[in-house]
Amino acid sequence: MDFIAPLIFVILAAIVVAGGLAVVLLPRITGSALSMGLSFLGMAGLFALLGAETIAFFQVLIYVGAITVLILYGVMLTGVAPAGADRRLFFQKQAGWALVPLKFVGVVATVFALSFQSNVVQQPGGDLEPLANAVFRDYAFPFEVASVLLLAAMIGAIALVKRGDD
């Protein structure tokens, strides 16, 4: 069975990275949104592989179920602009110029990361209870603050998109 976990990992990692690349490279914005959803799903799979099932399902619930749909909503409400990539090129050039060292650093980081050879340990019994204990006991106060943040974001979003006349 030793080969199964790496195999699953490779498949999921491919999904995640390919999805991420598609987000950036696909010309159509709906395509980007869907590939983002795919990438998120793969990420959920990676979480599950790490033994963090609770996080994995939260990932599906929040990212796939809510954020992707929200983004699709945004896409549909703003209309799909034609992919006019050739209107103002100077910025793209700058970015491309910046990408060279960026990619270089990325590669270095990847190589560096591959030197972490110790295996990830999987604890028995899932991560629900330790997570719940941590969030609601040790991190109760930050959790409350986070909920206030969400509330503020919600009110802010409503205030931003509310039209003056209704």
Next chain:
Amino acid sequence: MLSVPLGWFIAVSSALFFIGAAGVLVRRNAVVILMCVELMLNAANLALVAFSRRLSDATPRGSVFVIFTFVIAAAEVAVGLAIVLAAYRNQPTVEVDEIHELKG
């Protein structure tokens, strides 16, 4: 039974992070930029969970931070989209380099 080295996860995480960062730089559509930011957040999440599982404390601190990241991501998308919509209503475009009304 799980025999995937930690480094692999970190490698995927960093790859996704830089893909996201590149997307933020290259794409001009504000909604796509939002998506790329989400990708970067996700990459960070993966690193957090991976390290957290590796450390195997009694309290999975990394996972807790991931939950906070979820909150931040949700808030960020809500507010970000609201801003994009408001800007779109003002001037029907979502290309970030055409929205520079606030330029001083």
Next chain:
Amino acid sequence: MDDTTLRVLATIVPLAPLAAFAINVFFGRWRLQHLTGLIASAALAISALAATGILLGTLGRHDAAIVMLYRWIGVGTFQIDVSFQIDQLSTLMMLVVTWISFLIHVYSMGYMHDDHGYWRFFSWLPLFVFFMLVLVMADNYLLMFVGWEGVGLCSYLLIGFWFEKPAPQAAANKAFWMNRIGDWGFMVGVILIFLTFGSLAFRDVFAKVGIAQSELLTAICLFLFLGATGKSAQIPLYTWLPDAMEGPTPVSALIHAATMVTAGVYMTARSTPLFAEAGPALLVVAVIGTATAVLAATIALVQTDIKRVMAYSTVSQLGYMFLGVGVGAPIAAMFHLATHAFFKALLFLGSGSVIHALGGQQDMRHMGGLKPKLPITYWTMLIGGLALAAIPPLAGFWSKDEIVNSAFFRGQGYEWFWAIGVTTGALTAFYTMRMLWLTFHGAPRDRHLYEHAHESPRVMTTPLIALAVGAALAGLVLGWPPDAGWVHQYLGPLFERAEAIDYSRIAVLATISAVAGVLGLGLAWLTYARRRPDPERVARTFAPLYTLLVNKWYLDAFYDHNVAGAFRWLFGASWAFDLAFIDGFVNKLAAGFQIGGRNLRRLQTGIVGNYALTIVLGLLFVGAAYAYLRLRQ
């Protein structure tokens, strides 16, 4: 009683009023309307029965039971629980609060019957009871503070109940501000307690009382007492209470006579272990209490508004309670608190009944001769008045006497407190008699009102009778024999006995104060019934004194002009300073930034991508620097 039953009962006691509040505030407006009063009263009945159950179940018990509901705050070592301390003190308070509240709720169903804010009234009133119960049941200072603020809020809401009129609004604001000053003191006290003892739970703090420096402890106690003066209307923060009479009369009876204003006394009694070690703090309490008692009693002599007489009387009686705590007799203070709750609630409700009968007229100069018209009100108020005047064997006599006697037995110059207390007792008797006479006896001064006066409905008179029975008998039942009565045996284990009691002299002292009371009564009767001396002539003869009293010793005016003026001056000065220095500096700085910004704004392209690029470049720089430092190691 086993723990589970106790837990359930202790939860029911505060939750029943809270539930009534929740139901009434959410549904009262549309669906329940005139059921709200019934709901609130029923909830209070449940609460009162549960409190009685707790009393019966814990009678033999000497240690405090802690009922922990849940951990409220647990951040590191800072741990606050929502938990109740059920001991003799809190049980006594629970009983007083729930039963008096129940009677007043029933009374209010009649009194507020035609008010369009009926449901609102019966939403705030149970909410008040809930907070009051939290205050008295709390086992730590922070939870107590929650109740403390909560009752303040409800007091504010209920004083300003008729907010469409300007006077209640102003009174509510005044009460709020005055209380704010006191609450500030209380809050500082609580913070100091936490910093000193590292805990806020009563049992931890009292156990560790020895570790604090004496000066610090004195400061803590004085700050706590500042809070008490605010809530319990003592000098210097008493002026809000008479104005609070703008609220509906049941509110005055419940909040501003029987329960909330006694919170300060309760808190001070609860903190006795702190005060006992705190050097001069107790003396301050005693002095302030006595001064307030005298001052308020003298003002009450000349008031013409029936409710204001009561209000100043309340301030004065609260002064007595603080005197009791101050001379080291918290049991006597609590005893007086309990009996006072009965007779003062009774007097307020009775005057409410009179006001109700006269269609809202509160001025005693328009009353008179109402005795045949309002027989039940008259007789019950007479009992209440005599109890207030401390005529034996009514309730007030036993408790007040005990307070002043404790001062006497303390010796060492404390006899002065006794002398002032007894004199004030005579004053009390005088204004009580004056109030009763002007209201019920003599010739009717306003024919029209007199003709239309009518006795209140059953729902209002029944609580009056119940309270009258309490006012008549509570002292004897709870306090006989002196210093060894039920209340002493019950509360005894909580407080160390301050002084040895010389029983042979009690009889003499009691006779003296009884005589003082009768003297006061007689003098008032002579003055107002026989007109010998004629009150108007007395007022003319002692014109300066009379003016002083009518103007409430000019203290209100002093606050309005001097204190407020001083603050206004301070604010003006700080504003000027602000303009000249801080703003000037900021303006210069801003000018500098403006020039800089004019030149730097070229960096601002307005293109988001550029900014993102800058961020990435910064990130790269930081990463490179980190890598360089790591590699050099």
Next chain:
Amino acid sequence: MSPPGVLVPGPFGIDPLVWVVLRLLIAVLLVVGLIFNGALLQILMERKLQAWAQDRVGPYHVGPWGLLQTFADALKLIGKEDVRSRFTDAAFFLTAPAITFTPMVAAWVVIPFAPGVQGIDINIGLLYLSSLGAMGVLGIVIAGWASNNKYSLIGGLRSAGQLISYEVPQILSLVTVVLLAGSLQLTKIATAQPGLQLNLFILPAAFLTYFIAALAETNRTPFDLPEAESELVAGYLTEYSGMRWGTFLALTEYGNVTIVSSIMTTLWLGGWNGPLVDQAPILGVLWFTLKVYVIIVAFMWIRLTLPRFRIDQLMNFCWKVLIPLTLTNLFVTATLKVALPAPWDLIAIGILNWGLVAAFIVLIPRLQRRRLERLRERLRTERERTLAPTA
């Protein structure tokens, strides 16, 4: 059932590795069979019930009493020509049915039919089900988008709004039950309701809110706005035909109905619990199926009884009625659970829950009546204003 990934020897001496694969195959076949047959059965049931309620005969041509009608329909759908408009967005148009169908199938994994008869008994079963429920929205939005048709787009967007909104009361109702059971594991929740101590009696308000939210989540009447034929033709389904349509409507919708019914059965009706289950665990499947079908019939009954909401009513109902109600319920339940000791909390929670149900039943007609009156009032004043100059 054994935890995933652990090799257990199969029956009849089958090799462990082979047994893993075999078990997977059997499970997949079982679930697929269940879904297909369930959908066929339920469509027939619904049509027969509708006919019965409307005093008609219903399908009766194919097979005895029309029993084979839906099989014939299915055959027709599969055999139909695959028609697709040229202006649709091919890739998305083709994947959308799969996106909604897949999470529905995946959800069956954790449904506990009887002790031991369950795909996998994970300790976060409810979270799993909720997250899968959230995924289905994506397919509907994509379908609406890819159809390149205004009706479809509006249907898809409406659906997304509806599903996201109603997810809130749905999950809040679930959390209320989880609070009492103290677990997210479906089997534990089911076994926490011994005998007649069903959650239905303790938490009827949560059941009611979940039921309503589930109606909305499965796009059933009175919440079937996304496919409201009178205003949107067929909503996001307009451009679909053949088996793609069948996957969307027949399989996914009925499959989702079955799943939410199973969740309700497990959470509120005690799952497989019933007479004689201790002796013969396999009987649990029977009880479970019976309970599920009772709820499904209730779904159909509601469809027969109630007219459709308007979109603003739908949103108002969710945000102004359902969410406050579920929040109150959750808050009260949590408070009581913490505040009171063991036997008392259940009693108090039960009483309060029934009170909430009563309040809900009293309140809703009142609110509706008031809305109606206000509407009439407005119409009348408007009419008067327009008529005034002529009169």
